[in-house]
Amino acid sequence: MTSVSFRRFLSAAALCFTPFVLSNAAAEELSIAGNWLAESGDAYIQMKDCGDGTPCGYLMLIGEDAQANAIDDQNPDATLAGRKMHGIKMVWGFKAKGDNWKGGKIYDPNSGKTYKSKMERLSDTELKVSGCVGPFCQGQVWTAYTPVPVKAKDTTISE
Numbered sequence: 001m002t003s004v005s006f007r008r009f010l011s012a013a014a015l016c017f018t019p020f021v022l023s024n025a026a027a028e029e030l031s032i033a034g035n036w037l038a039e040s041g042d043a044y045i046q047m048k049d050c051g052d053g054t055p056c057g058y059l060m061l062i063g064e065d066a067q068a069n070a071i072d073d074q075n076p077d078a079t080l081a082g083r084k085m086h087g088i089k090m091v092w093g094f095k096a097k098g099d100n101w102k103g104g105k106i107y108d109p110n111s112g113k114t115y116k117s118k119m120e121r122l123s124d125t126e127l128k129v130s131g132c133v134g135p136f137c138q139g140q141v142w143t144a145y146t147p148v149p150v151k152a153k154d155t156t157i158s159e
Helices: 003-029 064-069
Strands: 034-037 043-049 055-061 089-092 095-097 100-108 113-123 126-133 136-144
Touching (some): 043 089, 100 126
Antiparallel strands (some): 034 043, 034 136, 043 055, 055 089, 095 100, 113 126
């Protein structure tokens, strides 16, 4: 095989394998998708694709009362303060780094502050999530969670 033919072969081979490599990368990027119970036990974070292959996490409060009444009253952004906390985007902006996610943000609804964040999948059932200020990070281990469906309220009018 001449050097020109060999280069063409390598180019063709690279094109054939590129979709395989990209599809595997996309599958790995979503390896943290799912529901993760926060250490407090009063909420879980629903992780899913932001639409660009990176994870976004949404705060899902446990209990009908909390879902209906919890307000984001600590948010310093006046346009966001006062919104319902159930369903707010809490985790976003990550970049894959090997098996981990780095360079993201996490919103703490208890303080109204947003921190730099990183995530590491520890096992099939554990996800370590850290919020950082400068080089100092504090983390929690979230556990895989299956939400319990809430029964629909009986709206039958009795006479």
